[in-house]
Amino acid sequence: MxxxxxxxxxxxxxxxxxxxxxxxxxxxxxxxxxxxxxxxxxxxxxxxxxxxxxxxxxxxxxxxxxxxxxxxxxxxxxxxxIRELDELGRGRVRLGATPSLCTGLVPAMLAAFRREYPGIELVLHESGSRDLQTELSEGALDLAMIVDSRVQDDARLESRPLFVEELVAISPKSAPAPVRGRMPIRALRERPLVMFRRGYDLREATVNACRAEGFDPLFAIEGGEMDAVLELVQAGLGLAVVPSTVVGNRFRRTQFTEPGLSRIVRLAYRRDVEQPRAVRALQEAILRFLGDGTAKLPPGTRSLVGVQA
Structure with missing residues (x-):
């Protein structure tokens, strides 16, 4: 062979x-x-x-x-x-991230890295956490930013926590607020939701939270990716539950009553492969971005860099 x-x-x-x-x-x-x-x-x-x-x-x-x-x-x-032994003026890094992360913090992270290492080629692959882990395990990716609930046992992989982000309900700014102040999960019972496709981490988080309150959520429309869901909410089809990092100034943000909904994002990598210098540089840049105050995290999002897993 x-x-x-x-x-x-x-x-x-x-x-x-x-x-x-x-x-x-x-x-x-x-x-x-x-x-x-x-x-x-x-x-x-x-x-x-x-x-x-x-x-x-x-x-x-x-x-x-x-x-x-x-x-x-x-x-x-x-x-x-071997090619990168002398300098970090060149190289290539393949990073995987979920669609919500690509819409949220990843662009700012990569922009900061690019300013520091303009010669390193970046390849971004957008997919669900489970698929990203498979591709990382098979060697098709160098690093992957995945949702904690999707971390599967794999002896080849290791991961570390990056940040915890709050999940919030969003609605158009032109529409009245769903409730005053924070909203209990049960308030979603009669409110049609714009829902992600099956296999999406956010879909499972929303459905599981509703079922824990004794009901199945009502879907106004389902099957979208992140960009489509945001546009459908903007068009007034219903509420959606999304990470606070993707909301920006376009939507009305409604937090859930304590303990609320949140998820942990982790950085995964192969433990059985010596990482090239360019890959190590991106990993260090991501940790620096979250650990030194460079990142402007939205309310409800908290860095876990330096916190034990």
């Missing part, structure tokens, strides 16, 4: 097409096919179903893919570490 063969295999698995995979890795398609067949002989199993141009992974291929991705990612990390 050769490194080049694993790279070709991963390219075919991701494109589901031999010709497009060959174009991606810049090799002639017959040579790529020959190397894939050689890899199949080495592992003793067929890796792809090839039916009328429809390429899909076999069970053996599904088993090999995360292993191949880890090997490729660790090899790339080794090359990057």
């Amino acid at each position: 050769q490194f080049q063969q694993l790279a070709y295999f991963a390219a075919v698995a991701e494109t589901r097409h031999f010709t497009r995979a060959a174009e991606r890795v810049r090799v002639a398609q017959p040579s790529l096919s020959q190397q894939i067949r050689a890899l199949e002989r080495d592992v003793g199993a067929v890796l792809f179903h090839r039916i009328r141009g429809n390429v899909t992974l076999t069970e053996a291929g599904e088993t090999l893919l995360p292993i191949a991705r880890r090997i490729l990612a660790e090899t790339e990390a080794a090359y990057r570490s």
Whole structure:
């Protein structure tokens, strides 16, 4: 089994097409096919179903893919570490974050990092916490900012708390406040909600809080991502429960009665891989941003940098 063969295999698995995979890795398609067949002989199993141009992974291929991705990612990390020994004027960091974080604090964090290290390439991947952990574990990401409730047991991963953020109900500024002062969760019983798609951390947090009060919430509309939910609330379709970090000045913010709703955001990384200097630099910059007062955190959001997990 050769490194080049694993790279070709991963390219075919991701494109589901031999010709497009060959174009991606810049090799002639017959040579790529020959190397894939050689890899199949080495592992003793067929890796792809090839039916009328429809390429899909076999069970053996599904088993090999995360292993191949880890090997490729660790090899790339080794090359990057060597290239970055002398300076931090170059490099590449792949950061994963949830959609609400990308709408909230992440842009300011990355802007501060970019000012300090303009030569480092940043790649931001937006997805749910569970998917981000999988991609981090497989080596497709260097760091991931995830929600605490979604931290799954994985011997390859480690995480540390960054901040706790309050969840609040938002409504258009042009509409009357839902209640005076703080709002109890039970006040959501008769209020239609703009609800995120299934699998969204905020959807589960809202639904679970309502069910703890003995009712299922009423949805005015559901299935949106963060940007869509904010626009739907602005259009007057209903309330939404979101982190305080995404609210800004566009919406009326209503806090929940104590103990309220909140969530912890953590920074996750691989414990079994030596991080390149550029990755370490971003990790340190994020901690500095939250720990030295640089971040202008909204009410209800509190840094946990320096606090024991």
